[in-house]
Amino acid sequence: MKRLVAAAAVVVALYVYLALLSPRVFDVLIYDESKLMPPDIEPKAVDAILNKTQVGGLKSIPVVIFGPGVEEKARNLSRLFPNVTSAWSILDTALKIYRERLDKVVENATASFREGAEKIANSTQKICEDLNRLVEGYREARERARQLLLGTYGVAALGRAVDNQTQKFLELYRKYVAAYDVDAAVRLAADETYGNVSQYLAGVTWKNWASLEAVENVTEAILATRLNKTMIDIARAAAAVGVRQYLYIRLINQTPPLVGPYLPYLICGGDVEKAVEMFKFDLIRNLTAQYPPPTIYSIATAAELVYQDKYALAVVKSSEEMPDVPPQLGVPVSTSFLLKSFTQVVTE
Incomplete structure (x- = not known):
């Protein structure tokens, strides 16, 4: 049991570690544009972009994207110019890091949880094997108790035998009941017929022999020759609810709350893979709830490049004076290109 609690503690320590580590692990959600944008681009405002100088032989050309389907147009522009920077290229980079x-x-x-889960499964496997043997012995004793009650008080009450042994008991009982009370006659006849069994009938009387209480009393008396009271109580409880359920009930109050949901899948050897699968699912759900994936509007750098989902600004790097941007995707914003781009849009 101590090893089991220690294994559960490993899983709890894992959660504590994650709680301490998570602010650093997910600091990507506090975006620094210098990490997501090329070093020669500062997309805080259109003016800042327009004022950038040529770097490395490539010139940053702002492109205004407008109309319905802004995101689709921005992504199509990225296919034509792989080095384009837009709100969606920033988002893609952030999502990749996330x-x-x-x-x-x-x-x-998950790897650490699996290790702890396997320890719990292995530890409880041995416990369950012992409990199963205990329950099997209890059930055998209970059946023996039932047969003893039927073969003694049952035969006396019915007044008829069912085989040679019960016939012998009935004859002896009729002899003794003439001189003793019913309970004494039953015990004397039982000892002569079935061996030294009257000790098991000590708590039984003519009035209660047909009750479940009598069966339990005789069962306990039979088991008491091999087990102490505590073990008998464990055997009775485990037989009543089943070994797995009994062990779960015994362990759940000793198990840290974070491990509790997975305990039913681990006890008695259990299904470690199922528990690991559940843990992984829950972990992802909890982490993404506390640290949601980034969106365009959760990244200040990207949000500044989009206006009401109707307009967006992208930056194309090109060595050409006039990159060939299809007018249906966007319009380059430059004093040297604007007039020609506008003319193309109008004439087409």
Whole structure:
């Protein structure tokens, strides 16, 4: 039992570790544009972008995207110009970082949980094997008690035998009942017929022999020759609810709350893979609830490049003076390009 509690403590320690680690693991959600944007671009405002100088032979050309389907147009623009920077390219980068860090945390945590889960499963497997043997012995004793009551008080009450042994008992009982009370006659006849069994009938009388209480009393008397009172009580309780349920009830109050939901899947060897699967699902759900995936509007840098989902600003890097941006995707914003782009839009 101590090893089981220690294994559960491993899982709890894992959660504590995650709680302490999570602010650093998910600090990507507090975005620093210098980590997500090229070093020569500052997308805080259109003016800042327009004022950037040429870097590394490439010039940053702002492109205004408008109309319905702004995101689709921005992504199509990215296919034409892979080095384009837009709200969605920033989001994609942030999501990639988020998923990589989330996957790493979940992978490490799941591996640690699996180790603790296997220890719990292995520890309880031996306990369950012992309990199963105990329950089997209890049920055998209970059946023996039932047969003894039927073969003594039952035969006396019915006044008829069912085999040679009960016939012998009935004859002896009729002899003794003429001189003794019913209970004494039953015990004397039982000892001569079935051996030294009257000790098991000590708590039984003619008035209660057909009750469940009598069966339990005789069962306990039979088991008392091999087990102490505590073990008999355990056997009775485990037989009543089943070994797995009994062990779960015994352990749940000693199990840390964080481990409790997975305990039914681990006891008696259990299904470790199922418990691990549940743990992983719950961990991802809890982490993403506390640290939701980024969106365009949760990243200040990206949010400044979109206006009411109707307009967006992208930055294309090009060595050409006039990058060939299809007018249906966007319009380059430059004093040298604007007039020509506008003319193309109008004439087409």
